[in-house]
Amino acid sequence: MIDPVDQTVDRDLSLINELGLKLIYAMNTHCHADHITGTGLLK
Incomplete structure (x- = not known):
């Protein structure tokens, strides 16, 4: 994703x-607080 x-x-x-x-x-293509948080929740 x-x-x-x-x-x-x-x-x-x-x-x-x-x-x-x-x-x-x-993966994240750029840094935004909402994207980083979303990736952590997928673990």
């Missing part, structure tokens, strides 16, 4: 599970 946002982590994880996918990597 690229630049995950903390406010949409629950939605994103639900969609990943619904589609039967497995999240392997999450």
Whole structure:
């Protein structure tokens, strides 16, 4: 996942599970507080 946002982590994880996918990597392309927080929540 690229630049995950903390406010949409629950939605994103639900969609990943619904589609039967497995999240392997999450990365940030630039620094913003919401993106960093989102990546930490995906661990």
